[in-house]
Amino acid sequence: MIQEVSDDEVQGLAYTNSHLLATRPFRGPQCLMHWIALPFVARRFRSLKRKGLLLGVQIHTVKLPFGLCGCQEENTKGNFGEIEEDSCEQNCRNAIENSNVNIQLEMPLPTSSIVVSVDEWQTVNSGRDEIGKWLLNSDNLEFIDQIGPNSFKGVHKGKRVGIEKLKGCDKGNSYEFELRKDLLELMTCGHKNILQFYGICVDENHGLCVVTKLMEGGSVNELMLKNKKLQTKEIVRIATDVAEGIKFMNDHGVAYTDLNTQRIMLDRHGNACLGDMGIVTACKSMGEAMEYETDGYRWLAPEIIAGDPENITETWMSNAYSFGMVVWEMVTGEAAYAAYSPVQAAVGIAACGLRPEIPKDCPQLLKSLMTKCWNNSPSKRPKFSEILSILLRPSNNINR
Template sequence: MSMGDTESCSSRVQNSGSNICPKQRLKLQVYNEVLSRLRELNVAEAALPGFEHQLWTHFYRLPTRYALDMNVERAQDVIMHKNLLHMAHDPSTRPALQVRLVQVRSASGVNCNAPHSNSQRKLTSLMSETGLNIQEAHAFSTLDGYSLDVFVVGGWPIEETEKLKYVLTKKIQKLEKQPLFKEIIGSQTAGQEQPRINLISDNVNLPICGNATWEIDARYLKFGKKIASRSFFDLYKGAFCNQNVAIKVLKTENMNENIQREFAQEVYILSKVCHKNVVKFIGSCTKPPNLCIVTEYMGGGSMYEFIQKAVLTLSSLLKVAIDVCEGMQYLHQNDIIHRDLKAANLLMDDKGVVKVADFGVARMEDESGIMTAETGTYRWMAPEVIEHKPYDHKADVFSFGIALWELLAGKQLPYENLTPLQAAVGVVHKGLRPKIPTHTHPKLVQLLNRCWHQDPSLRPEFSEILEFLHHFINTNVGDEGERMQEKGHSPTCASAFEQSCHT
């Protein structure tokens, strides 16, 4: 994933300080210490692309107690644990087991690590039967139903460590064939050995980004008030790990194969993206009947809601536009087309930062760079998309132009006197565009006309738009004092936005 000059996943975690609960903050501290130690040791795996992201995912899925028990001087143990848990997901690499020699209180011991599904008592019995003396035992359950068990044992010749691994592997394989053990394992892993979403057909598979798993146990989600309802999903404010989240729950009564496919695609894309101007993905529940997507809760609401209650000054509008452009530039750099960009899908957090959200119809741009499917919302849709012609990421630039018009026009809807279909016909065949407010700065009029140009090749890239906006704000906008003129808007939200505009 190309990050360019944007922040990485790890830096975003590091900078989230006050927004995370104490337990997560402790995990974060240990994560940073382990990452630094691995780099000091020049561990090869720590230099691979995406490693920081995978390492944080490893800490995130395990309890806080795991971080507390971690000896940073033995940071390489974390890599071993991470890789063992990854192996445990694949039936072909189970049992996932590692045995090595350690020194404990001036006596030789053997460290055995074995992730599995909630069967420590069976493993303890197995080791006793092997003649091992268990000196220490630690069990850490993951969010997706596995357990990382760490034993320190004695009673085995230190020169035969590899033989012990062979013996334990054979005994565990034999143990797994016992009916009770198979029942335990089967109940925990059945959903992971099959496609994640399997309601309609068995060919809808949820891609996984790298080695990371984003599965959340629905039992740990706390649902609050419903904040939106659409044809195919309900949106709730909720909590997960003591942090506020938004929970998008698919409606089972309208479930079909296309909806499943879009759900899987949305989870996949969200799991790949990591930017300060893209809504943060927390995880997902992909095991029927609990199909939901969990993201950070954006307390400021959508920009569509915001402009119904407040009038943006030029400075505030440009701040929003820059936030959106930075998020979209990042998505396009990573070959992602949003395909439904509009004010309703631009969300603001409590600090006034605006982020691109709702990836329900987003897609990865293929190698040819062109697509043909009609998707999005008619009033914001580019003419080539409406006509089912091949299109690329420049369709998002057109939609951005309409979204920017929304911010300028306030409460108005694009082509509000026309039906969506009439508007689409006008856009394609008559070059129809929304009427630009008379008070709009001439330079912004020029930008709008470029963004919604009929010819996609003549529309600017988001990098060009960003350059234009930064130059514009530096040469045309002074210190205006008040950043917005309120019309009965929430003081908390307005204050947060004002603070962001001054930073």
Template sequence: MAIDDNESCGSRAMEPSASPKHSRLQRQKVQVFNEVLSRLQDLNLEEADLPGFEDQLWLHFNRLPARYALDVNVERAEDVLVHRRLLQLAEDLENRPAFDVRLVQLTSIVSEIGLNIEEAHVFSTVDGFSLDVFVVDGWQYEETGLLKGELQKGIMRSKEQPQHSLAAMNEQGQTVSGSVSSCVKIPTDGTDDWEIDVCLLKYENKVASGSSGDLYKGTYCSQEVAIKVLKPEQLNMDILKEFSQEVFIMRKIRHKNVVQFIGACTQAPNLCIVTEYMSRGSIHNFLHKQKGAFKLPTLLKVAADVSKGMNYLYQNNIIHRDLKTANLLMDEHGVVKVGDFGVARVQAQTGVMTAETGTYRWMAPEVIEHRPYDHKADVFSFGIVLWELLSGEIPYAHLTPLQAAVGVVQQGLRPRIPEHAHPKLVELLEKCWQQDPTQRPDFSEILDILKRLTKEKQAGYDGEDKSIDGFSPARKKGHH
């Protein structure tokens, strides 16, 4: 929708085309648009004086979600012109990915050359493009042209590499190079027998679908299994590295509260991971899609199951790095197991790790800040999981993931605890999400606390539970 050029910038009146549900965001978008336009015109930019500029600028805002406008810094309105140019460049296949660099803040010279992403904003346009805006530090030169050149070199190297290249880590942490043109190489000690014969796999119905793969229910040698299949057309180094790491870790672990690995096919194009089938799905789906709720005895059992699985991983020096209810699965007997080891890692010998990995709403502050971390990062995530079990809500549902991450780090933000929550559970989750990782308990301590609380409730619990295995078909809301 174009805006009449004859109207003054400060007093534009415009009827939003969005539904009433989105009218507030639409009004904010229009307000930001007007402020950006006014700012650009005040800067006397040549581009802003071109015929039809106002309409083109509005089309740019309108092809992006309304939240894009909320992230625009009006004081740097010229950034919007950069965004518009990048999207225009990206329309030509030869220019993809289109990018630009500007200096946000001078940083001190660091001992190693590297970039740390402090902020990341991703916006999908209505016509199939992605505008990604990053704020980074770690560049030791003030001249951004050099950085742009380095990025261009990296992109060209990426284009020149075979699409199916792979780097995996062996038992000693050394890089193992391979190619999936024939087979993904997974480090092995020679005693494992986990390679799946795809001819013995029978696919039934698709359970879920993601950007890089699909999940199916099926059978393998007459056993019900879950089959995670990688999409051949989506394969790249990151996906293959994640696949290799997941197989590498899952083949080494066996515990009743960890989803059991059955095998994998590393022969392209049939890359897949086969695990036991968890018939009741994820805790996340139960809480948020089926609108289920846990009564206290079952909640304690679920929390204990997760703690047992996580304690086992810790004893084997494995950090999960993405603990959340979507990765907690339930079998037909109500046993909850930890799954999805795509970003899990064996803890380094130094005892700490770096790099941002996981999901913002469950991520520990030290991971968000790119500080060294250890297994206590998983403990923080467990605290958020425990809150989710108590509340039945999405953590920080009123915030974007990035806003939540900033709040957790800068303001010590935590989800509001339901008033009905058991005092000892409140005490436990507050210990788990301490800002200082050293103040958080180990999973063995968490398990002891849950066991004591379970015994107390068994001795004094007289409530009638009419739901199957302690699961209630309708969510019971807490007071927030």
């Protein structure tokens, strides 16, 4: 029996029988529903709170970060649309692609951040010297079309750019934000599979904005909404681009955060790159809850779901798991775990080995790759060098 527990601190579902949770694998809705229907003894959650904010709940050894319970508003992304690429930009893009293998960054990458303080009149009070050339003059930035709640197409000094407003850093508010130096190195090195960062702008009307290269093809998620299922050669090409970008990051000691189809961006030719990885973030007070998208659990590795939401960090191993989920969604054209509630799916993934069912007509190359990426033991998942060798193997008989 499942019992809903309610008190002044938290609401939710609680399960015991930790042996079953730790060992029973589930592959489909029927299996998980059968598991949920079994007689369990319900007890109260342990609430993880700080300053009145719910960070998550703990079910024995499984911690569900706040937001996986459906209490975080879903983030929406806009479509950057079809924009013609001029010959200058095309030549620049080709040059970057040709020189991609020669990109070298000084190791180790810096681990610190630049903290900048802005007052309610959108005047930078501190950190201006440290942020240097990356602070763009708002007079040179033109907002053209709004393409999402916080997204715009724009122009900066004659160059078409993508503009993203940061939540909580608006006109009329004072705030602090930080710019990560390691991500700054990665997003400005010219790697073709990592979104190019141009700078930040503190605009008197729009507040704090992140300015990047304009990705005319939108996200992979938007492409899937248009075309539903992608062709195998297109899946392999996008997956290869993504793997190249993540391998480069991992080789420099950085893991990508929240890899999913909404964060993989496409240019007008269909080439993929990793979208903004949180290079600029609003500073949060101690104990403030980290944000999760409502459906973010679909791509998260079991160890990330089960970890302490205050301290858990992504690794190349969790990146490999999320990569497998991205491939599955491109193969099926569907959202994973659509039949489950967020709590059911999160518990199933973290404690029961729940994985999506791979279609029977899926090419063996991709089926084998997904299975390896979803290994419940993080250290047994393939590194991205191995993933690339699989995708680029001449014997896979897929026309890229």
